[in-house]
Amino acid sequence: NDDPLWLMAAAEAATVAGDQSGYRRLRQLARTLAERDAPVFWNSYIGLFQGIPTYLAAKNAGLPAWMEPTDIFECMALADNVARTIAATSLQALDSFYGLAANGYLPVTPDSLRRNINTRMWLPNLGRYSGLLYGSPAYPVQLLSSDNAAMALAILGGVASDAMTETAVRRTPVADTGIGHCTPEWNDTLPAAPPSGLLRQALWTAVCARSGNEAAYSSAVAALLYRRLHLLTADSRPTDGSADRAVTSLILRGLLGMRFIAGGIEFAPFVPENLPGEKVVEGLRYRRSTLTIRISGTGNAISTFTIDGTPAEPFLPADMEGNHTVTITLAGASALRGVANITESAGNAMPPPPRVSWNNERTAAILPSGGNGDSRYLVYLNGTLAEEIYRDSYTLYDAPETTTALFAPVNSDNATGFAGAPYTYIPTGQRITIPAAAVGRTGTRIVSDKTAAARLVEQNRYRNRNMTFEVEAPRAGTYLLDVRYINGLGIVNRQRRAVLRRLEVNSQPAGTLVFPQLSAAWWDKNLGEQWQELAARTNSLPVRLESGSNTVTIRYHQPSPVYLDPAHNTVLIESINLTFLHS
Structure with a gap:
């Protein structure tokens, strides 16, 4: 799910543009995404969003082969959670600036999600974030490897504290060619310097500038420029503009330290000592103004800051119009000399899972x-x-x-x-299994074997649309609920889209059940005949049951916008399972 990253970028663009009418459309879209995503991806038990961005789901990204779609769905990625936090924070700031009523973009406040990220995903002994929580929706394990682009976003977006930033910059290994995709790498077969590496390096350069660590910043700038120059002489060059955007990011976010807010631009410049001399940016368009920015000196201590020759705070108001010249003189001193973790390679590869x-x-x-x-x-x-x-x-x-x-x-x-x-x-007596035939109308034409069909409950928009039943819990506590269903309904669901069902417990929303339909072509993985197994299990949802009778409902759900034809939105349920976790 790349929607969180897209929304984060869109919120930043809206902050820069200052177009109130365009922003109103964006905030409505953001609200729609929030209403759609929260019931599906929000794990209220952990306090984080599930799901991963597509770049982590690529065939060569390094996810272990044992992960099936439900396992991947239950993962909680740093990238998605950071992007949602930054987007919601930016949108709330714009709402306040434009005098608009507060809009709920998350199930919790951005500060609450920020705290959960730092509590659940920061690795204090390693000085970096875990790129992924995986293994269980109730008891996830921290992957002891960072997603470096996501970690950079966490720092630049204000999710990480100053102490976390200082530690991450000081301890993250960086090679001559820059920072790696992950630390350590998930997969040692990834290309050494993919085009996306330039943008990741640009983010890390801005992080080093933000930290004030001169040594790390100088090495990051050198690595970025090295990569850019290497591409100029390479046989194949990126044609998507990523190389130019990376250098532009270095200038704006690094050397000039520009930070865009609704009311204007804040400046926190940092020029490494090995790049002395005056630097000039001309024709930079910002809202209704065109800027010429001159910066001289090195370090990050501002000696003078003027707008059209008039001394000012390092801030450019958003309501300025016409041509203006910003002149910055640095005092030649850095707040922190710092150290950098320079290595021959950006990190070793992780060992494969056993x-x-x-x-x-x-x-x-x-x-x-x-x-x-x-x-x-x-x-x-x-x-x-x-x-x-x-x-x-x-x-x-x-x-x-x-x-x-x-x-x-x-x-x-x-x-x-x-x-x-x-x-x-699962110790004896800790699991409750409810045959679907005991709680729903059985029978289906999809399965020709009448004996087998009698054990199954077909759920679609016409049959068993809302399956409501009672569960007798021997004791109150948290249970994991999953559904056993028939896999591979290629006859009905030809595109093998994942079917979604909403779960309610005692009339309260309890999450979304995902019913993937596997095929032999799934991810081109060497599954042998596993994809043809008759039964599979959905993701597991932590739910709270009271002692005695509890009402559970599995509701038919048709996604909007429609990605699955309603005629194909069918699932055959065999049983519902509840496993006791704790009181």
Whole structure:
């Protein structure tokens, strides 16, 4: 889902443009997106949005092969959550500037989402953000690798604190060619310098400027210019303008330190000491004015700032019209000399996830999927790091409650990779299974076997549109609810679009169930015959049940705008499962 990134960019463009009529259209669209996205992607149990941007879902991005669509859907990406926070913050600032009534763009306040990001995704021992939470919607595990573009956005967008910014800039490894896609890299087969790397480097350069770290900033500027010059002599050059935009970003966001707000432009210039001399930007159009900006000196301490020769605060009001000249003189001093983590490469690759085979309910064999064969793993139980082991087997303790276990490999460079597929141990009496035939009208023409059809409930816009039933909970607490359904309905759903259903518990919204329809071509993954398995499970939703009777409703949902033909919006449900987590 790239809507959050698009909305963040659109809100920034609206802030720069100052077009109130255009902004009114944008805020209405933002409200529509919020109403559509929150029921589907918001994980109220964790306090973050689920889903990942498309660049992390690409075939070579590095997600583990065990992840099926429901596993990917349950992931919580730094990029999406940061983009939503920045977009909502910008939109609220514009609402205030234009005197418009407050508009709800998130299920929570931007400050609340910001706190949740920093609590759930910051890795204090590593000095960076986790790029992804994965493995369970109730007990997600932090991936010990950053998404560096998303981390840069978190810093530039004010999500990260000053202390986090200083630590990230000081500790993130940077090579001569710039910062890597991730730290450590998710996939060692990614191109060394894809065109998108220039834009990522431009973001990181602005981050280093914001931090005031002279050493890191100088190295970031050098890496960006090196990449740009390399492209000038390369046989194949990007034709999308990304190279020029990266240099423009360096000038505006880095050297001039321009930050756009609704009322004008704030300046916080920073020129590294190895780029002395006067620099001139001419013909820069901003709303109803055309600017010439002259900057001389180095460092980030402003000696003089004038507008048309008149001393002023480092701020240009948005209501200025016509031609104007801004002159900036820097005092030649930096607030922080700083250090940079310069390395031969931007980061090592993560080890591949292991293959985990559970011999019985509590004993696992852990098989490395390549690498040097080291048997070193971090053991996560219910999302918490429980221990580090140096063996290829594990025995789970006799847990009294439902426990999800994951094993993340650690290589000789101390890089930690994705864990193997999660395993959930469910003690006796902790799971409730409700046959669909007990709560809905059975029978379907889709399945020719009448015995099998009698166990299934077909749900579409005509049949069982709203399945409402009672669940007797032996005790109050949080349960994970999932639905077992028939997979691969290519006869009905020819494009194999994911079917969505809204869940309500005791008349309160409880999230969205996703019913992917797999095919042999899904991601070109080597699934063998797995895609043809008759039954599959939806994503799991944490729900609160009271002791005794609870009313559960699975509602038919037709997305708008329509991406799935209503005639194909059909699912065959076999059972509903509820697993007790805790009181």
